[in-house]
Amino acid sequence: MTTESKQDTTSGGSVLLGAAFSAGIVGFIAVVVAALVGGTPAAYGALAGTLLVVVVFAFGSFTVNAVSGLMPAASLMVALLTYTLQVVAMGLAFVALNRSGLLEDALDRRWLAGAVIVGTFGWLITQIVLASRARIPAYDLRVDVPEAGAR
Numbered sequence: 001m002t003t004e005s006k007q008d009t010t011s012g013g014s015v016l017l018g019a020a021f022s023a024g025i026v027g028f029i030a031v032v033v034a035a036l037v038g039g040t041p042a043a044y045g046a047l048a049g050t051l052l053v054v055v056v057f058a059f060g061s062f063t064v065n066a067v068s069g070l071m072p073a074a075s076l077m078v079a080l081l082t083y084t085l086q087v088v089a090m091g092l093a094f095v096a097l098n099r100s101g102l103l104e105d106a107l108d109r110r111w112l113a114g115a116v117i118v119g120t121f122g123w124l125i126t127q128i129v130l131a132s133r134a135r136i137p138a139y140d141l142r143v144d145v146p147e148a149g150a151r
Helices: 013-038 040-070 072-100 109-133
Strands: none
Touching (some): 013 040
C-alpha cells in the first residue's frame, strides 16, 4: 500500500553490536601494539581495559535498548540511571584493580587507561555513526486506514 510507512522500525540492536565490535577491534589493535611495544604486562593491561569498556558499555547500552523497546516512556530515566551506574562500575573496577595489586605486577596501568580511552572513543564514534545512518523513528506514525465500506 502507498500509505504504509517506509521507515525501518528495527531495534537499535545492530547499532549496539556494531559499536561493541568496533570497540573490540580497536582494543585488539591496542593489545597487539602494547605487546610489541611494552611486553606482556602492557598487553594484559590493554586487554583488561578493552574488556572493561566492552562489558560496561554493552551492559548499559543493551539495558537501555531493551527498556526503550518495552517501555519507551521510561527510556530516558533508565538511560540516565544506567549512565550513572556505568561511571560507578568503571570507578569500582579501577579501585578493585588498584587494591588487588594487579596494577603493580601483571597489568600496565598506562596501557589499561589508554585502552579504556581509545575503546570508549571507538564505541562512541561507531555508535553515533551507525545510529545516525539507521532509520530508527523518533516516534510511531500510526496511519488510520479507513475501512473498506466507510467513506
